[in-house]
Amino acid sequence: MKDGFLRVASATPHIKVADCTGNSQKIIAMAKEAAENGASLVVFPELCITGYTCGDLFLQRALLNSAEENLKVIINETKELDCVILVGLPVRANSGLYNCAAVICHGDLLGLVPKKYIPNYSEFYELRHFTPAKDGLIDVGMFSGEDTQWTEIGKNVIFECIEMPEFKLGVEICEDLWTAEPPSGKLALNGATIIANLSASDEVIGKADYRRMLVKSQSARLLSAYVYTSAGLGESTQDLVFSGHNLICENGSILAESKRFETGIIYADVDLQKMENERAKANTFVGEYNFEKVCFHLPVKDLNLNRHFSKTPFVPTNKTNLDERCEEILTIQATGLATRIQHTNVKSIVIGLSGGLDSTLALIVAVHAMDMLKRDRKDIIAVTMPCFGTTKRTKSNAEILAESYGVSFKDINISKAVTQHFEDIGQSMEVLDVTFENGQARERTQVLMDIANKTGGFVIGTGDLSELALGWATYNGDHMSMYAVNASIPKTLVRHLTAFEAEHSEGNLKKALLDILDTPVSPELLPPKDGEISQKTEDLVGPYELHDFFLYYLARQCFTPKKIFRLAKIAFDGAYDDETIRKWLKTFLRRFFSQQFKRSCLPDGPKVGTVTLSPRGDWRMPSDAVNSEFDI
Numbered sequence: 001m002k003d004g005f006l007r008v009a010s011a012t013p014h015i016k017v018a019d020c021t022g023n024s025q026k027i028i029a030m031a032k033e034a035a036e037n038g039a040s041l042v043v044f045p046e047l048c049i050t051g052y053t054c055g056d057l058f059l060q061r062a063l064l065n066s067a068e069e070n071l072k073v074i075i076n077e078t079k080e081l082d083c084v085i086l087v088g089l090p091v092r093a094n095s096g097l098y099n100c101a102a103v104i105c106h107g108d109l110l111g112l113v114p115k116k117y118i119p120n121y122s123e124f125y126e127l128r129h130f131t132p133a134k135d136g137l138i139d140v141g142m143f144s145g146e147d148t149q150w151t152e153i154g155k156n157v158i159f160e161c162i163e164m165p166e167f168k169l170g171v172e173i174c175e176d177l178w179t180a181e182p183p184s185g186k187l188a189l190n191g192a193t194i195i196a197n198l199s200a201s202d203e204v205i206g207k208a209d210y211r212r213m214l215v216k217s218q219s220a221r222l223l224s225a226y227v228y229t230s231a232g233l234g235e236s237t238q239d240l241v242f243s244g245h246n247l248i249c250e251n252g253s254i255l256a257e258s259k260r261f262e263t264g265i266i267y268a269d270v271d272l273q274k275m276e277n278e279r280a281k282a283n284t285f286v287g288e289y290n291f292e293k294v295c296f297h298l299p300v301k302d303l304n305l306n307r308h309f310s311k312t313p314f315v316p317t318n319k320t321n322l323d324e325r326c327e328e329i330l331t332i333q334a335t336g337l338a339t340r341i342q343h344t345n346v347k348s349i350v351i352g353l354s355g356g357l358d359s360t361l362a363l364i365v366a367v368h369a370m371d372m373l374k375r376d377r378k379d380i381i382a383v384t385m386p387c388f389g390t391t392k393r394t395k396s397n398a399e400i401l402a403e404s405y406g407v408s409f410k411d412i413n414i415s416k417a418v419t420q421h422f423e424d425i426g427q428s429m430e431v432l433d434v435t436f437e438n439g440q441a442r443e444r445t446q447v448l449m450d451i452a453n454k455t456g457g458f459v460i461g462t463g464d465l466s467e468l469a470l471g472w473a474t475y476n477g478d479h480m481s482m483y484a485v486n487a488s489i490p491k492t493l494v495r496h497l498t499a500f501e502a503e504h505s506e507g508n509l510k511k512a513l514l515d516i517l518d519t520p521v522s523p524e525l526l527p528p529k530d531g532e533i534s535q536k537t538e539d540l541v542g543p544y545e546l547h548d549f550f551l552y553y554l555a556r557q558c559f560t561p562k563k564i565f566r567l568a569k570i571a572f573d574g575a576y577d578d579e580t581i582r583k584w585l586k587t588f589l590r591r592f593f594s595q596q597f598k599r600s601c602l603p604d605g606p607k608v609g610t611v612t613l614s615p616r617g618d619w620r621m622p623s624d625a626v627n628s629e630f631d632i
Contacts (some may be wrong), residue, residue, distance in 0.1 A: 002272020002302045003563045004166050008194070008227050009039035010258070012244035015234035017051035017482070018063055024070035027087055028077045031495060034265055038303055042085045042265075043196045045231040046115075046174050047099060049074075049089040052200035052384035053236035058097065058129040060089055071102055071109075079107025082299050084159070086171065090196045093153055101171045101198045103159055105296045112153040115173035116183050117509055123202060123240055124175075155183060157190050157292045163300050166272035168192045174199040177218060188222035189287030193272045195224055199232035202240040206610040208260060211245060219369075220252030223278045223285060225270035232263050251278060255307070269307045277558040303359060306307055309571040311550040311572040314490045314609065326500035329493070329608050333485050334368035335605030337460070340483050341373060348457030352448050352478075353382040353402060353409075354524065355394030357494050358486055360401060360516050362462040364501050365485045367405050380407040385444045386413045388436075389392075389524035391533055397512045397519070404509035410451070414443050437525035441477030458482035461603055466491035466544050466603070468613050469551045470588065471595020472537065478523075479598055488612040489550065489604030491521070491544040541591070542584035546576070550588045555619060556611045561632045582632055589627050597623040 011034060013026035027044055034042040046052055049067050057063050067089045078085055084105045091112055093099040098114040114133035118126045133155040161167035170187030177184065177197055184195045195218075201211060211228075219226035221303040225248070232244020243260035255268035279285045316322045341349065349366055354358050365381050384398040402409035418440050419429070427435050427553035448459045461481030463473050465488050473479040486494065495517060519533070521544070526535040536545060549568055553559045559567075568581045599613045601621055613619040 003302060003560075003566060004271050004276075004302055005223075005269045005305060006040050006164070006194070006272055006306075007038045007267060007269050007301070007303055007306075008043070008168055008225070008248060009034040009265050009267050010043050010229040010246040010248055010256070012045055012229060012232040012246060012258070012263050013048065013234075014263040015048060015051050016204065016234070017234070018054055018057055019051075019516060020049050020063070020066040020070040023051065024074050028074055030265060031074075031078050031081060031083070031085050034267070035078075035083045037265075037267060038301055039267060039523040040083050041169070041194070041196070041227065042083055042299055042302060043198060043227045043229040044085070044087045045229050045351045046088040046101075046198040046200040047196070048087055048231065051235055052088075052231045052242070053238070053240070055236075056129070064090055064097075075104050075107055075109055077481050079105060081106075082301075084110075084169065084298070086196050086198060086295065088173070090130070091153065097129055098133065098153060099126065099154065099173060101173055103294075105173065105298070108296070110159055110294050110296055111157050111403070113157060113173070114153055114155055115176060116155055117175045117179045119175045126175075131495050138517060151244070154292055156186070156290075157294055158187060158190060159294045159296060160191075161298050162295055163298055164272075165431070166193055166276055167298070168194070168272075170195045171237075172197050173462065174201060176616065182218065184218060184222060184224075184226075186287065187291070188224050190291040191287065193224055193275045194270065195219075195222065196477075197228045199228060200235070201245065203243040203245070203260065208243070210243055212247060212254070212257070214250050216252055216254060217245045219249040223251055223282065225272060225275060227249045233261070234263075251275065261280040267306065269303060271306050273440040273563075274557055274559075281558070305570060307570075309567050311549065311571050311575070312492050314493045314548055314611070315496055315555075315619050322496060323500060326497050329489070330365065330368055330500075332608050333365040334372055334608055336475070337365055337483060337485055338372045340604070341369060341375075344458065346457045348379050348381050348408075348452070349460050350381045350383060350448050350452040350455070350457050350506065351460045352444055352462065353384050353389075353398045353514060354462075355384070355396070355398035355401070356519065356524075357491070357498055357516060357521060358464050358467075359398075359462040360513065361464075361489070361494050361497055362460050362485050363401060363405065363407070364498070366460055367407070376407050377406045379457075380405075381410060381451060381457065382407050383410045383412060383448060383451060385412050385447055387414050387418055387440045387443075387525075389440070389522075389526050389528060389535060390404045390534075391524065391528050391531060393515070393519060394524060394629055397516050400508050400512040404505075404507070404512065406559075412447055414440065414447060417447075418443050419427045427558040434527055438474045438477060440525050441474035441523070445474075445477045445480055452482070460485055462486060464489050464491055464494050465611070465613065466547055466551065468599055469555075470541055470547060471598050472541060472591075473598060475598055481603050484603045484605035487602060487614065488608040490548045490611075492548045493609075507568060542587055543576075546572070546581065546584050547588050550585055551592075552611060554592070555613070561585060561630050565632050585600075585632055589630055589632075593625055593627040593630075596621050596625065 119129040159169040168190030246258040248256040463483030
């Protein structure tokens with residue numbers, strides 16, 4: 001299980017009711033198929049050896065004997081497979097009959113987990129045959145395979161892999177999930193990272209949607225992977241129909257889902273390391289750690305991952321979801337700003353409007369905030385401050401934006417002020433170094449702050465989350481403001497928010513927004529060449545789509561750089577070669593660690609997504625930490 005990934009399989013065979021021998025052969029064949037395809041866990045349906053719909057045949061000794069003998073056959077025939085196999089069958093113990101999941105690995109029966117909640121309502125009559133799970137463990141010698149060994153039945157058991165410590169398996173059966181207090185809750189709290197559910201859920205109108213929602217939400221609540229396998233074709237249709245609706249979920253997301261009314265196997269590569277990271281961050285995820293532990297051995301498999309990783313983890317790929325996300329984000333940003341305006345009772349808000357993406361989004365948010373407050377947009381003062389690197393294109397777009405939105409506008413050329421400053425400190429105009437660049441940025445911030453003082457307002461910050469991660473901001477220049485509305489918006493999302501605004505605009509405003517989206521990202525601090533932007537940010541620090549990908553998996557998922565590199569190679573296959581990804585990942589790590597001091601003194605700003613770098617919220621890191629342990 002390299003990097004925490006484990007391939008799991010959910011398998012529904014086409015059975016015959018009460019044909020334990022035939023059913024077992026199908027189970028063995030599917031288990032072998034799943035193992036050949038790299039699965040380390042294969043989950044079969046509830047009571048799949050006998051069939052779920054045996055009715056009073058469950059009380060027949062001949063059927064129970066056959067189930068027991070065929071379980072031994074399954075154990076023996078799968079002993080060479082490098083996977084854990086879960087099959088369902090009825091088990092006799094202490095004068096009771098239990099609906100159990102048998103957990104098998106390498107020819108050993110690791111344990112039998114009984115169903116806790118036995119439904120006896122509507123179409124279900126399980127109490128007629130089965131006994132609910134009891135506390136403690138029950139010895140069942142007949143399943144040992146060796147006369148001198150005993151297997152225990154117990155519901156409070158977690159199965160743990162020695163070679164892959166993240167692989168901790170908990171088991172529940174069908175109705176257990178549908179109750180107010182599923183056993184999987186305590187299993188997860190006591191360490192289980194993956195829950196297997198052997199089910200026989202019949203199909204009625206609307207039930208599939210509810211079942212899907214239930215499995216998704218349970219995996220989210222438990223911060224776990226969840227493999228749900230249901231009975232299908234071959235079960236008796238005397239009164240019910242079973243569709244074999246199988247689901248594999250991870251922390252609220254469906255990774256794989258079967259077609260209903262078919263049989264077969266579905267697979268997914270679940271990330272159990274991710275689940276453990278999520279739990280470590282959620283300090284309320286604490287259990288009693290008093291469950292029985294059964295250990296087993298499996299080899300670590302280096303999987304060729306069959307899993308999709310989005311190039312843009314901050315941006316939904318579905319257009320409808322993206323539009324809803326953009327509207328929600330703009331509302332959150334505008335609400336935060338509107339609340340701050342009301343609290344401070346300012347007369348104006350001041351924005352440095354460059355004609356670039358970030359300042360455009362800040363202006364959009366400011367306009368929405370003023371509209372929320374039903375205040376005159378003229379209370380927004382947009383200031384363009386051309387200097388040595390400003391191009392006609394960006395300056396023109398800034399002017400069009402201000403005019404189209406109906407905000408106040410100032411054009412203040414800072415070239416003379418910066419030139420005088422350079423003379424004062426002995427900076428040559430011919431030396432285009434960091435002083436040449438930062439001197440302009442700090443002059444712009446001073447102008448904005450002074451205008452805010454003069455007009456009884458405060459300055460809106462325009463910098464985004466990606467720039468904060470890279471430290472791509474001039475300290476006490478564009479780094480500083482009174483309220484930073486874009487502080488938790490990554491660059492890839494800034495682009496889509498601006499595009500969303502463009503879709504809902506028209507005329508000159510729409511044209512300007514679309515042109516801004518088409519303009520290369522640049523601080524415009526170096527003189528243009530032939531009137532065109534000469535300083536392109538992504539040529540200097542790397543593509544923002546890569547940096548946002550790195551940021552998400554480093555800050556949100558806490559993955560190692562080696563794992564991030566592996567996922568990036570999959571996500572950006574065909575877009576960047578391995579060396580390019582490695583180069584910019586090294587750049588990201590170097591800058592992320594060295595520039596923490598800029599994040600340690602951030603101005604206020606609204607949290608929008610699950611990744612922020614505010615020192616007062618989600619990210620607290622010493623400014624003098626080193627990245628020597630973060631090798632690729």
